[in-house]
Amino acid sequence: METDILAKNDHLAHANRALFRRKGVFALNLVSSPGSGKTTILERTLGELAATINCGVIEGDQQTDNDAVRIAATGVPAVQVNTGAGCHLDAHMVRHAAENFDLDHLELLFIENVGNLVCPAAFDLGEHHKVVVLSVTEGEDKPLKYPQMFRAAGLLLINKTDLLPHLDFDLEKCREMARRVNPHITILEVSARTGDGMNAWHSWLAAGIAAARAAE
Amino acid sequence: METDILAKNDHLAHANRALFRRKGVFALNLVSSPGSGKTTILERTLGELAATINCGVIEGDQQTDNDAVRIAATGVPAVQVNTGAGCHLDAHMVRHAAENFDLDHLELLFIENVGNLVCPAAFDLGEHHKVVVLSVTEGEDKPLKYPQMFRAAGLLLINKTDLLPHLDFDLEKCREMARRVNPHITILEVSARTGDGMNAWHSWLAAGIAAARAAE
Numbered sequence: 001m002e003t004d005i006l007a008k009n010d011h012l013a014h015a016n017r018a019l020f021r022r023k024g025v026f027a028l029n030l031v032s033s034p035g036s037g038k039t040t041i042l043e044r045t046l047g048e049l050a051a052t053i054n055c056g057v058i059e060g061d062q063q064t065d066n067d068a069v070r071i072a073a074t075g076v077p078a079v080q081v082n083t084g085a086g087c088h089l090d091a092h093m094v095r096h097a098a099e100n101f102d103l104d105h106l107e108l109l110f111i112e113n114v115g116n117l118v119c120p121a122a123f124d125l126g127e128h129h130k131v132v133v134l135s136v137t138e139g140e141d142k143p144l145k146y147p148q149m150f151r152a153a154g155l156l157l158i159n160k161t162d163l164l165p166h167l168d169f170d171l172e173k174c175r176e177m178a179r180r181v182n183p184h185i186t187i188l189e190v191s192a193r194t195g196d197g198m199n200a201w202h203s204w205l206a207a208g209i210a211a212a213r214a215a216e
Numbered sequence: 217m218e219t220d221i222l223a224k225n226d227h228l229a230h231a232n233r234a235l236f237r238r239k240g241v242f243a244l245n246l247v248s249s250p251g252s253g254k255t256t257i258l259e260r261t262l263g264e265l266a267a268t269i270n271c272g273v274i275e276g277d278q279q280t281d282n283d284a285v286r287i288a289a290t291g292v293p294a295v296q297v298n299t300g301a302g303c304h305l306d307a308h309m310v311r312h313a314a315e316n317f318d319l320d321h322l323e324l325l326f327i328e329n330v331g332n333l334v335c336p337a338a339f340d341l342g343e344h345h346k347v348v349v350l351s352v353t354e355g356e357d358k359p360l361k362y363p364q365m366f367r368a369a370g371l372l373l374i375n376k377t378d379l380l381p382h383l384d385f386d387l388e389k390c391r392e393m394a395r396r397v398n399p400h401i402t403i404l405e406v407s408a409r410t411g412d413g414m415n416a417w418h419s420w421l422a423a424g425i426a427a428a429r430a431a432e
Contacts, residue, residue, distance in 0.1 A: 033249040033250045033251060033331065033333075033354075034249045034333045034354055034358055034361070034362060035249060035351070035353060035354025035355045035358060036354075061361050062334065062361060062362055062363070062364070063360060063361055063362075063363050064357070064360050064361050066357055066360070066361065085338070085364065087303065087332075087334040087335050114334065115249065115333065115361070115362075116303075116332060116333070116334050116335075117249075117250045117331065117332070118278065118303040118330065118332050118335070119303050119332075119334070119335065122301070135251070135353060137251060137351060137353035137376065137379070138249075138250055138251025138252075139251045141280070141282055142250055142251060144279060144280050144282070145250070145277050145278060145279055145280050145282065145331070146250060146278055146279075146331075147278070147279050148278070148301065160353065162382075163353070163379065163382055163383075166378075166379055166382050167379075
């Protein structure tokens, strides 16, 4: 039955991917532990990009619409999906949530998954890339302990670098561990709080948006 | 089928609970996001208690035996359970892992679950209490966003309080949110790094060990 669920999800994810491609939407699936700073990254990113790029956000959480409220405050349309007991978003949820956006004009769609470094790894949503966020407070060994997620991701954002002076966190060791499970992963360091490193992330986004538009 | 899996797990958890009770073992199921500091809490706790109390640790992780190696360095017996793609420990895994300990002499058994604030909430392992660890770096709203876990826990350990001066974290708001989803939860604040607040945690453990021994 688990195989059936995944096969059915893959089928729906394939349809989402075709839709995003047809509409020229660059879609990202943000995954991480709870509290790594995904929403804060989005708030700052949207604050800087939303004036020039048509953005939308799908917010996944077990409960509350806290994150959608935070995103809506930036002026960007946000749709909250509550999974209840569920531990991840699936392609079906994303398809329905995506109906709330004007896809003909949307350029960048962020899908913030439920905070969970395990289960969302197995569920393709039709995104261009999974972006895994790791806070430096979580320790550098997480890529080895949760390899499926780091293997599935195209980009690793190491967040909360402003806290590095107060922690025993070895940035180079973390990068090495991430590359050990996924040699092709792109790694960027940011502090969503101070804004440090956000330019490189915005450049990465701009390249993806341009590529999605070209492939439309 | 999900209901069947949970019913089967509950049955095995019931057997574990009876076994722990018969042997007078105080068993705790430590749950949290990845990187909240469960293993560091255990290292410091065992360093202080293991001379006078017979302890054992079951370590759950998707991959690696990093945590079991860290625990073994304290001199306390540790058994690693790798769940592979699995997102939580279950009662069956715990039953088999428990066979590695001399239960007639064991007084305190820590079961460190896979770092996941969602799925382990639904799986009873036969423990006396779930202890949910929340790092102050994760933000104060986690009890509302992951209510099932905070509802299932008997104790909340708010960890990494040494980082509070560098964060925008409202301790009182976090306590209030935890009590909103679980009015009966006990809340203690600790820094496993500096040792701050660990005495209250040790007293809580001592009370549980004494009660388990009395009920034997």
